[in-house]
Amino acid sequence: MTGRERGTVQTGQGTGESGMRQLIAGNWKMNGLAGAGAAIAGAVRQGAAGLACDLVICPPATLLIPLAQALAGSPVELGGQDCHAAQSGAHTGDIAAPMLRDAGARWVILGHSERRAAHGESDSAVHAKVLAAVAAGLAPIVCVGESEAERAAGRHEAVIAGQLAAGLPEGFAGVVAYEPIWAIGTGRTASLADIAAMHAFIRARLAARHAAGAAARILYGGSVKAENARDILAVPEVGGALVGGASLDAAAFLAIGHACAQDTCIQANRG
Numbered sequence: 001m002t003g004r005e006r007g008t009v010q011t012g013q014g015t016g017e018s019g020m021r022q023l024i025a026g027n028w029k030m031n032g033l034a035g036a037g038a039a040i041a042g043a044v045r046q047g048a049a050g051l052a053c054d055l056v057i058c059p060p061a062t063l064l065i066p067l068a069q070a071l072a073g074s075p076v077e078l079g080g081q082d083c084h085a086a087q088s089g090a091h092t093g094d095i096a097a098p099m100l101r102d103a104g105a106r107w108v109i110l111g112h113s114e115r116r117a118a119h120g121e122s123d124s125a126v127h128a129k130v131l132a133a134v135a136a137g138l139a140p141i142v143c144v145g146e147s148e149a150e151r152a153a154g155r156h157e158a159v160i161a162g163q164l165a166a167g168l169p170e171g172f173a174g175v176v177a178y179e180p181i182w183a184i185g186t187g188r189t190a191s192l193a194d195i196a197a198m199h200a201f202i203r204a205r206l207a208a209r210h211a212a213g214a215a216a217r218i219l220y221g222g223s224v225k226a227e228n229a230r231d232i233l234a235v236p237e238v239g240g241a242l243v244g245g246a247s248l249d250a251a252a253f254l255a256i257g258h259a260c261a262q263d264t265c266i267q268a269n270r271g
């Protein structure tokens, strides 16, 4: 994680195209008991040495503390899957950003479409959560994405523009994940041309709003697997991937890491 993504000012950061490492973030969702979680994290830790990308695991909150211990001293970082906008208080069942930070997280996924759909999360709620995350020293990964109907109606750019405008606070310096809703957990991915077009669109929107947007990492998410990662991660402006299902399989997750554009040992074998 860069200081810029945590919301602090840091000089010398390149853009994705000029040297920023790609970021592969695994979203375990509501999966993982202690034993299985430790086994996956241990295998990821073992395989992470020498990877040319940044790796983040976002387990259920119950596993943050044990996984922080299991991953201590490794380059693999941890993230939460959501946080409340308040620092503490009477919010039964919720988790505050400082709690995630205290448990060992450095990142937090916000505005995932499953939370927008199942918990009615609005863009203004996402906006407030981003502020809370940054205040706690967490780097936010803010998810945006259109439904299949919105894409069919040609409204995808308008939808994403609205989510960026209302969900991101002024000066946002975190990570954006473009996740077409219809590609999440379905085995379907957006075409490479559509990914390129949408990432360019998001880049332009971010850069127009603030200087940090020109260097923000923009991830693609939606059925990224070992088999398709290499092509997706080679698309211009793709700064990494947010991975759901495949992140529960250490070998698949690591293979996605090895598909990163900067992985020279893999590229040397690409002929």
Ligand code: PEP
Pocket (backbone or CB within 6 Å): 027, 179, 183, 184, 185, 186, 187, 221, 222, 223, 224, 242, 243, 244, 245, 246
């Ligand atoms: C996700 O949940 O953010 C996601 C991209 O899931 P999957 O990789 O399973 O489509």
